[in-house]
Amino acid sequence: MSVTPTSPDSIIPRLKAETLSSLTKKGVRADGRGLEDFREVKIITNYLPKADGSALVKLGDTQVLVGVKIELGSPYPDTPEEGVLVVSAEFVPTASPAFEPGPPDENAIELARVIDRVLREYGVIDTSKLAIIPGRKAWVVWIDIYVLDHGGNLIDASAIATLAALLTTRIPKYTVSENESIQVDKSSFSGPLPVVRKAVTVTVGKLGDSLIVDPTIEEEKVVSSKLIVGVGEDGSIAGLQKSGDGYLTLQEVEKAIQLALKKGGELLAKIAESVKSPEATSAGSAGTPSVEGEKPPESNA
């Protein structure tokens, strides 16, 4: 059952709310950004030694870690010649005083399902290349989104981290014996995960009568509703989700989508620039962490 949020964490002092919306009216924001500016994005790929693909993304104060595990499984009966994609999200209690331990709540479920839809419907992964024995064995791509620190706009940070992790994911080496038993050798790789098209999400928030991108956690408490837009690399709309207790007018919907498509293109260019896909033949080591920009990560030395 879904209930109107009653937690004190969802309430912001009225004075602060008024300050944020009066700033927005002037076209600026509390952290000095313009209405259409993203916060700085930092992407660290190959962050985890045990995962088959991973990325840590910092979007302002928000930190999201995505680990991809490739495991042997069975294809779905209605798609016997395709691999399987599973997206889950955990809002771990390290991330916010509002997060409680326990099974994923409606917000975590919504986040995972929105990202799942964008990946699946846009065809980011060519799942037809993930069948091993059609109808019997296929690779299962487990995408686990871990929200480590909640500074707002979890969905876009998760989408960036997911794409970066997938782009660096490698499929383990395997052999199929005569009796169709499969040996997986995780110490070396048969090739990169077939990521054939790229997509991200851009969240546009409605703050008063203005539209802003990439809201901070404080702005999210004042934003009446958000439109999450899946943006494909060819400029198509790869999914939509209105989220939040408010509404958008028809005109705001059109404006929000135009804004999202523009910003999504910029984000995709940034990801392409900072994430190098793995060598198809680089067997052996799990890869060394590669960091976007010049600065090394503080925590990964």
Add this chain to the structure above:
Amino acid sequence: MKREKPKLVSEDGVRHDGRRLDELRPVKMEVGVLSNASGSAYVEFGKTRVIAAVYGPREPPQRYMVLPHRAVLRCRYHMAPFSTDERKNPAPSRREIEISKVIREALEPVVMSEAFPRTSIDVFIEVISADGGTRTAALNAASLALADAGVPMRDLVAAVAVGKVDGYLVLDIDQVEDNYGEADMPVAMAPSLNMVTLLQLNGVLSPQEFSQALNLALKGVNEVYKLQKETLRNKYLVRVE
């Protein structure tokens, strides 16, 4: 057992069930179908059938679950085990949890919750037969049930899904069109207030297709809105001689 995609729209724009591209399924609506609820509604779009009940404003079972300045909305979308082709496990799925959330968020802007502080307004929706477009049918029923309960509202919420099937944009897609189609876009609006209160897209559309789809949804939403108002009028309008 790989599924072959059947042809769902003919060259002259007729759909697999004989509808035109911009035609709703046969719609039935009725309010006041349950005796215990404060308000209730039954809504049918073809083979999709839902019942909604509203309880409240009332004291919620857990006293901490209230707000000092308004009522809280509690909403559950649930599918009956016999509503689908294969029996559905009655435990709430991730899909049902997400749909409960987007339905609640679609109702929040129209319900005048500020009139009932420290109470809860509960909306329970049961899908008894699912043939595509269940969340939009659910929202139409919920909105009617709220009105039937006498909960003050700024407007009704009317909803319909637009799909892309065989390259055509079609109104009110059913299960087959959803399974084999390229896109499914449910839209809910408070039509008199120009509020879009629910918008989702599962699939890929170009910006041009999206604008066309939104226009088609608007046409459908207005038709549903008219039917909702007629349903309420038939129940509540008293002719004064």
